Amino acid sequence: MAEEKRGFFGRLRERLSKTRSTVIDSVKRVFTAHGNVDDSFFDELEGVLIEADFGVDTTLDIIENMRLKARGSGVENAEDLLAVLKEDLVALLSPGDHALSWDGAGGPHVTLIAGVNGSGKTTTAGKLASHLKSRGKTVMLGAADTFRAAAVEQLTIWSERAGVPIVKHQDGADPAAVAYDAADAAQARGIDCLLLDTAGRLHTKVNIMEELKKIQRVVGKRIPGAPHEVLLVLDATTGQNGLQQARIFTEALHVTGLVLTKLDGTAKGGIVVSIQKELGVPIKLIGVGEGVDDLQPFHAREFVEALFS
Ligand SMILES: Nc1nc2c(ncn2[C@@H]2O[C@H](COP(=O)(O)OP(=O)(O)O)[C@@H](O)[C@H]2O)c(=O)[nH]1
Ligand SMILES: [Mg+2]
Numbered sequence: 001m002a003e004e005k006r007g008f009f010g011r012l013r014e015r016l017s018k019t020r021s022t023v024i025d026s027v028k029r030v031f032t033a034h035g036n037v038d039d040s041f042f043d044e045l046e047g048v049l050i051e052a053d054f055g056v057d058t059t060l061d062i063i064e065n066m067r068l069k070a071r072g073s074g075v076e077n078a079e080d081l082l083a084v085l086k087e088d089l090v091a092l093l094s095p096g097d098h099a100l101s102w103d104g105a106g107g108p109h110v111t112l113i114a115g116v117n118g119s120g121k122t123t124t125a126g127k128l129a130s131h132l133k134s135r136g137k138t139v140m141l142g143a144a145d146t147f148r149a150a151a152v153e154q155l156t157i158w159s160e161r162a163g164v165p166i167v168k169h170q171d172g173a174d175p176a177a178v179a180y181d182a183a184d185a186a187q188a189r190g191i192d193c194l195l196l197d198t199a200g201r202l203h204t205k206v207n208i209m210e211e212l213k214k215i216q217r218v219v220g221k222r223i224p225g226a227p228h229e230v231l232l233v234l235d236a237t238t239g240q241n242g243l244q245q246a247r248i249f250t251e252a253l254h255v256t257g258l259v260l261t262k263l264d265g266t267a268k269g270g271i272v273v274s275i276q277k278e279l280g281v282p283i284k285l286i287g288v289g290e291g292v293d294d295l296q297p298f299h300a301r302e303f304v305e306a307l308f309s
Contacts, residue, residue, distance in 0.1 A: 012296060013306040015288035019269030023052035024307050027085070034078040037070045041078055052267075053239050055274030062088050086304050092273050093300035096282030100257065100297070101229050102137070102193065108186040110194045110219055110226035114212055114253065115233035116245055117200030120261035120287055122151060124233050125197040126158025127287075127295035133162055137192040142182030143168035144175040144215060145199035155197050161292065165189075172203055179215045183222040196227070209252035216253070231284065233259045234275065237266045243278055250279050261287030264294075269307065 026048045034041040042063055049059040069084050102109050113121045129139045141159045145151040149171040159166035167182035179196055186194040219226045232255045234242050249255060258281050260272060276283050283298045
């Protein structure tokens with residue numbers, strides 16, 4: 001177990017290397033370059049944090065808090081303040097429940113996976129299916145992204161890889177009808193967890209949010225209380241733009257958790273902090289690669305330690 005934990009942490013640390021080698025090293029340099037905590041220290045730190053996509057408001061809050069702490073505790077040495085920064089980041093990332101829910105209260109537990117095109121929904125559904133199966137759950141995938149034939153094929157490959165059943169219709173089918181059939185099949189077969197992949201775009205002129213709400217409604221009709229979890233998948237490499245798109249989802253749907261993908265592909269890992277703070281929804285999973293084992297549960301302290309160690 002300790003071994004597994006160390007392996008997990010090592011992988012996280014390694015996969016965050018783009019952010020670590022740019023941003024975090026710059027942050028550390030500001031701390032070591034300035035012997036004393038003065039205005040030029042704070043100005044420089046502010047610049048580095050904004051550059052790393054921590055977000056302007058978040059950065060200003062962090063800097064203000066550090067100024068107060070520096071004054072209050074009489075910390076004059078810049079390096080001592082690094083610990084204050086780390087604690088601040090842990091505190092910013094901690095609110096909310098970061099654990100996935102898996103209790104379907106007797107029936108199948110339904111997770112709806114939403115997000116814009118290319119954010120990593122299908123990949124996340126596939127990785128999650130494997131993860132749950134390895135934990136002894138019976139899992140089913142529902143291919144409610146009917147926009148492209150390739151999307152259904154992609155999910156089918158993941159279902160074969162994970163060894164779990166998939167419910168799919170022809171492409172162009174009504175996504176809500178697929179979702180309903182999947183819920184029906186999961187219920188009939190006594191499946192523990194149903195994961196519904198959805199589209200970021202539609203054939204029809206119907207608004208994607210309306211379609212997702214419809215999926216929520218029909219699934220809830222078949223399985224009371226479903227969907228139990230609504231995960232919004234966000235591509236970390238899209239930075240502050242992605243944040244604007246994410247708001248449209250969180251305003252329309254009751255998003256219960258965020259999945260931040262492609263953290264291995266960005267040097268601006270500070271987006272993790274601004275996303276959680278701005279959207280007020282807990283990050284539940286992070287994607288750190290394309291492989292089946294590259295989806296990890298999110299723990300605030302572990303994440304901050306992996307960034308700074
Ligand atoms: N490097 C990296 N690539 C990812 C990650 N998650 C997804 N991808 C890739 O992003 C691309 C789009 O993913 P996909 O699941 O098809 O997105 P969807 O359109 O939202 O379903 C694919 O090439 C995935 O392999 C991740 O955590 N890291
Ligand atoms: Mg997809």
